[in-house]
Structure formats: C-alpha cells, structure tokens
Amino acid sequence: MHRVTSGQKAFQLVNLSLLSLIALGMLLPFINVLAQSFSSSTAVTTGKVTFWPVEFTWINYQYVFSDASIWRSFAVTVYITVLGTLINLAATASMAYPVSRQEFAGRRYVVLLVLVTMVFSAPLIPNFILIKELGMMNSLWSLMIPGAISAFNFFVMRSFFMQIPGELIDSSRIDGCGETRILWNLVLPLSKPVMASLGIFYAVGHWNTFQSALYYINKPNLWPLQVKLRQMITTDDISIDPSASQFSDLAHSSPEGIKMAVIIIATVPIIMIYPFLQRHFVKGLMIGSVKA
Amino acid sequence: MEAGRIRLVSRSRRQLASYMWKYKALYVMALPGVLYFLLFKYVPLAGSLIAFQNYNIFNGITGSEWVGLEHFRKMFEHYDFLRILKNTLLIGLYDTIIAFPAPIVLALLLNELRLVFYKRVLQTIVYMPHFLSWVVVSGIAIGILSPSAGAVNHFLGWLGIEPVYFLGEESYIRSILISSGIWRDSGYGTIIYLAALAGINPDLYEAAEVDGAGRWRQTLAITLPSLLPTIMILFLLHIGKFLDFGFERVIVFLNPLNTENGEILDTYIYKAGLLQQQYSYTTAMGLFKSVVGLVLVLIGNFFSRKTTGESLY
Numbered sequence: 380m381h382r383v384t385s386g387q388k389a390f391q392l393v394n395l396s397l398l399s400l401i402a403l404g405m406l407l408p409f410i411n412v413l414a415q416s417f418s419s420s421t422a423v424t425t426g427k428v429t430f431w432p433v434e435f436t437w438i439n440y441q442y443v444f445s446d447a448s449i450w451r452s453f454a455v456t457v458y459i460t461v462l463g464t465l466i467n468l469a470a471t472a473s474m475a476y477p478v479s480r481q482e483f484a485g486r487r488y489v490v491l492l493v494l495v496t497m498v499f500s501a502p503l504i505p506n507f508i509l510i511k512e513l514g515m516m517n518s519l520w521s522l523m524i525p526g527a528i529s530a531f532n533f534f535v536m537r538s539f540f541m542q543i544p545g546e547l548i549d550s551s552r553i554d555g556c557g558e559t560r561i562l563w564n565l566v567l568p569l570s571k572p573v574m575a576s577l578g579i580f581y582a583v584g585h586w587n588t589f590q591s592a593l594y595y596i597n598k599p600n601l602w603p604l605q606v607k608l609r610q611m612i613t614t615d616d617i618s619i620d621p622s623a624s625q626f627s628d629l630a631h632s633s634p635e636g637i638k639m640a641v642i643i644i645a646t647v648p649i650i651m652i653y654p655f656l657q658r659h660f661v662k663g664l665m666i667g668s669v670k671a
Numbered sequence: 672m673e674a675g676r677i678r679l680v681s682r683s684r685r686q687l688a689s690y691m692w693k694y695k696a697l698y699v700m701a702l703p704g705v706l707y708f709l710l711f712k713y714v715p716l717a718g719s720l721i722a723f724q725n726y727n728i729f730n731g732i733t734g735s736e737w738v739g740l741e742h743f744r745k746m747f748e749h750y751d752f753l754r755i756l757k758n759t760l761l762i763g764l765y766d767t768i769i770a771f772p773a774p775i776v777l778a779l780l781l782n783e784l785r786l787v788f789y790k791r792v793l794q795t796i797v798y799m800p801h802f803l804s805w806v807v808v809s810g811i812a813i814g815i816l817s818p819s820a821g822a823v824n825h826f827l828g829w830l831g832i833e834p835v836y837f838l839g840e841e842s843y844i845r846s847i848l849i850s851s852g853i854w855r856d857s858g859y860g861t862i863i864y865l866a867a868l869a870g871i872n873p874d875l876y877e878a879a880e881v882d883g884a885g886r887w888r889q890t891l892a893i894t895l896p897s898l899l900p901t902i903m904i905l906f907l908l909h910i911g912k913f914l915d916f917g918f919e920r921v922i923v924f925l926n927p928l929n930t931e932n933g934e935i936l937d938t939y940i941y942k943a944g945l946l947q948q949q950y951s952y953t954t955a956m957g958l959f960k961s962v963v964g965l966v967l968v969l970i971g972n973f974f975s976r977k978t979t980g981e982s983l984y
Contacts, residue, residue, distance in 0.1 A: 386885075390783070394783055395784065398784060402793045404854075405797055407822075408814075409800075412811050415814065425819075426820045426824065428820070470704060473700050473701075474704025477698070482694045483697050483698075489705060492709075499961065500712070502953070502958060503940050504957065505715035505721065505954060506718075508950070509714055509715050525711050557696055559700070583802055587804035589919055605806045609923060612810050638814070645804070649802050
C-alpha cells in the first residue's frame with residue numbers, strides 16, 4: 380500500500396531513535412535508584428553510582444528490614460490496601476447496580492447527585508472538620524471511608540451494569556431471586572472484568588495514599604508507607620537505632636542508600652501487579668471516557 | 672419491562688409508591704451510597720460557609736460569628752497571597768504550555784511507529800511511571816538531582832560543570848515540578864489519544880495518498896483534525912484545574928529553600944489552614960480557587976463551542 384521512499388525510511392529511523400531515547404529517559408532514573416540501593420555507602424556518597432551497583436551490598440535492605448517502624452508502615456499500607464479496596468468495590472457496586480436498572484424510578488436524580496460532586500468539591504478545611512467531627516482522626520478508617528466511592532468509577536461500573544440485559548435479570552426475579560442475590564450471583568460474576576480493573580485502580584490509590592494520611596493521621600505508628608518514606612526523604616537523619624546495631628557494619632549503609640531501598644520496597648508491589656494493571660487500564664479508561 | 676416503564680409515566684403518585692415498594696430492595700441497596708455522597712461530599716460543601724465566618728471549633732458553624740467577605744478582602748490585601756497566587760498561575764501556565772501537549776506529541780510519534788512489537792514494549796515502559804506515588808517520584812528526583820550523589824550532577828561533572836543543588840535553589844523548582852509531571856504522566860496521557868488515532872478511518876489516508884499527499888501532509892490534513900475533538904475536551908478539563916496543580920506533587924518537592932517560588936495555593940492552605948488552624952481564611956482561599964476553576968471552564972467552553980463546535984455540555 381505504501382510507497383516506501385527514502386524520506387520515510389529516514390523518518391522511521393529518527394522516530395525509532397527518538398522514542399527509544401524517551402523510553403530510556405523514563406527508565407534510567409529508576410535504574411539509578413535500584414543501583415544506589417545496592418551500592419556501598421562510600422560509593423553512593425562520592426557519586427560513583429550511575430546505572431550499575433558499585434561495591435555491591437545488601438546492607439541498605441538489611442537496615443530497612445531491621446527497622447520496626449518501616450515494617451509497621453508497610454503493614455498499615457497492606458491493611459488499608461486490602462480492606463480499603465474491598466470497601467470500595469462493595470460500596471461502588473451496591474450503589475451502581477440499582478442505579479443501572481430501569482426499574483429504579485428516580486435514578487436520574489441519583490446520577491445528578493453524583494455528577495454535581497464531580498464539578499463542585501469542597502475545600503480542604505470543611506472536609507477536615509467533618510472527619511474530625513466524625514471522630515475519625517488518627518483512625519485508619521479516615522483513609523478508607525471518605526473515599527469509599529469514586530464518582531468516576533461509579534459511572535464506569537454503572538455503564539457496565541447497564542449492558543447486562545434486563546431480560547436476564549427479570550428472569551431471575553421470576554425464579555424468586557431477591558435483588559441482593561441477583562447482584563451477588565448474576566451481576567457480579569458477569570462483571571469480573573470491570574471489578575478487576577476498578578479494583579486494581581482503587582488498590583493502587585490506597586497503596587499510594589499520602590495526602591489524606593498527612594491530613595488525618597499524626598500518630599507515627601499509624602503512618603502508611605508513603606508518609607514514612609516522605610519523612611525519611613526530608614529529614615536527612617535516618618536515625619540509626621542503637622538496638623539495630625546487631626549488625627556491625629551499619630557504618631557501610633548510607634542515608635541515600637537506605638532511602639533508595641525504601642523507594643524500591645514501596646514500588647515493587649506496583650511493578651508486580653503492573654502486568655495485570657496494564658491489561659485492564661486501557662479498557663477501563665475507554666469505558667469511562669465514552670459513557671461518563 | 673419496557674412496557675412497564677411506559678405505563679409508569681401515566682401512573683398516579685399512589686401507584687408510583689406501590690411500584691417503588693415492589694422494588695424496595697433496589698432503594699435499600701442504593702441508600703448507603705446516596706448517604707455517602709450526602710455526608711462526605713455535600714456536607715463539606717455546605718461547610719464551606721465558614722469562609723464567611725470567624726469559625727471557631729467550639730461554637731461550630733451555627734454559633735460562629737458571620738463576617739461576610741472579610742476573609743476575601745484580607746486575602747487580596749495579603750502580600751503572601753499575591754506571591755502564592757502568582758506561583759500558582761505561573762506553574763499552571765507552564766503546565767498548560769509544556770506538559771499538556773507532551774502526550775499529544777508522544778502519541779503522534781508512537782502512532783507512526785511501524786514495528787508493532789517494539790511499539791508495545793515502548794508503551795509498557797512509558798505508561799509505568801504514572802503508577803508511582805508522588806512521594807516515590809520526588810524521592811527518585813531528589814536522588815538523581817542530589818549535588819553529591821546524583822546522576823545528573825555526575826554527568827554535569829563530566830562536562831566540567833560544578834555540581835548544582837537543584838532543589839535548594841528557588842530558580843529550578845518550577846522546572847522540576849513540570850518535568851517530573853511530564854516524566855510521570857505524559858506516557859499514560861497518550862492512551863486516550865492513541866485510541867482516538869486508532870479510530871480514524873484508514874480510507875482517508877488512502878484517498879490522501881492517491882491525491883499525492885505525503886506522511887507529513889497527511890498528519891496535518893487528517894490526523895490532527897481528527898484528533899482535535901479529543902484535544903479540545905481534554906483541554907477544557909485541564910483548564911478547569913488551572914489553579915489545581917495538585918497538592919501532593921508540590922508538597923513532596925518543597926523545602927525551606929525553594930518555597931518562595933514553589934508554594935502554591937494548595938500547599939499554603941494546608942500549612943496555614945491545618946497546621947496553623949486559620950480555618951475560615953484558608954476556606955475562603957479554597958472557595959476562591961474553585962470559583963476561578965469553574966469560571967475558566969465556562970469561558971473555555973464558550974470559546975470552544977464558538978470556534979470548534981466542541982463543548983463539555
């Protein structure tokens with residue numbers, strides 16, 4: 380179909396190189412972090428490390444794993460990610476299902492109610508006062524309940540449910556199924572793709588929780604990983620806990636190396652689910668953009 | 672079912688009530704969600720009224736003294752506010768000029784790539800940074816920009832340039848904010864453009880080729896016009912968030928040395944509002960930000976509808 384001229388060949392070559400450079404630019408900072416996390420203190424602080432570990436060592440990771448407060452933050456993050464995502468999916472589905480059915484008189488008002496919140500959102504302080512009044516300060520609920528339903532995801536799920544034929548649901552009703560059973564045994568099994576993709580999006584959101592934890596959590600033992608990491612990045616004193624001196628060569632770890640090790644630990648789970656993530660997000664984004 | 676719906680229209684109120692009773696389970700299921708939106712979205716919206724009060728936590732919103740536009744007046748007279756507003760506007764402007772077109776260019780380049788397998792590999796790489804948290808992104812940036820250990824200064828050293836403490840000088844902070852945003856999000860932003868590009872009718876290109884148009888000409892005459900509706904819609908959504916650069920992505924880069932140029936409304940609201948408890952004053956700022964955003968969308972939408980026929984509503 381195409382007449383391949385030399386100009387086109389040259390363009391292809393330039394384009395290929397340019398895109399490869401861009402991709403490299405996205406990847407290299409990450410490789411740099413990885414290399415630093417595996418390098419000795421002297422190599423890191425004298426700036427010898429670029430894209431390959433210098434004087435390879437596990438010491439930074441050993442330090443991180445010996446620090447109880449990092450473990451605690453990790454556990455908090457896992458907890459809010461698992462429980463929070465379950466709450467998200469349950470809350471979003473149980474609202475999206477009824478609103479997707481034609482039998483629901485007045486569903487337009489509910490849609491409007493949600494739509495308005497996408498346009499107008501309250502400033503920080505009134506939200507903060509509400510959380511405070513509800514007694515959620517310094518409770519992990521403050522990281523899970525206020526974001527239980529994302530308006531955007533509500534619309535994505537609703538439009539998916541709307542594609543399920545009404546006849547199918549009617550016939551289950553005739554068979555004597557209640558609405559809860561229809562949702563649980565019929566609609567949800569048919570909706571695995573949308574549940575998986577929204578679930579993964581919600582989960583990434585919880586894993587990366589930082590802002591709301593900064594607002595609502597001021598007890599360090601309830602800090603999620605991102606807040607802990609942020610604190611380690613800003614305060615340069617990674618306090619070397621005397622009780623952690625069981626390994627003698629602590630002197631070989633460096634604040635930079637330790638920070639990089641925590642960055643890697645905070646990122647690895649995302650990288651691990653990335654193949655699943657990638658399969659879903661294009662589809663998810665498209666459903667949302669067309670219907671919402 | 673369809674018939675049932677049509678009949679519903681002519682029903683009396685009593686019949687509607689009995690119809691709703693029949694499907695009461697649906698309403699019961701939807702109720703928690705509705706209450707959620709009322710409590711967590713509408714109550715704070717109503718709580719924004721404290722911008723017009725001298726809000727006091729002990730008296731609450733009903734017992735606090737009303738002061739009208741006092742806080743707004745104070746805001747516009749305050750030196751700090753004008754400096755922070757300038758920062759917010761400049762960062763928003765740079766973001767619009769530099770970061771907004773980045774995914775469009777990237778998508779056009781990716782679209783021209785003929786090696787399908789390699790294209791997939793590149794897409795996988797460029798989408799990924801989007802899923803890292805801003806804390807991680809700032810950690811990486813602070814690491815590679817560090818004057819002693821950072822890779823960037825390492826390379827500058829090869830060129831004989833003295834190490835620069837990028838995050839410790841206020842002149843670099845805006846560039847760092849914009850470029851870290853491009854690094855994290857421009858790849859992911861291509862998804863929607865690539866989908867739009869895939870939807871272009873191939874017949875158009877064939878016809879253009881018959882007429883003797885080269886690739887470049889085809890891009891100008893077919894690809895860009897076909898992409899315009901998508902660009903317009905995303906642009907309108909973007910300018911609605913003009914003052915909303917994002918709290919997280921800025922706070923993670925701020926330090927006392929670069930605050931002068933890096934502080935934006937969101938980070939100031941956090942510091943003055945939450946940390947110093949100037950509740951009413953910072954709520955006024957937050958309201959100001961929302962209203963400006965809304966006005967920008969309305970203006971943008973108006974011009975877009977007049978010129979390209981595309982609009983959000």
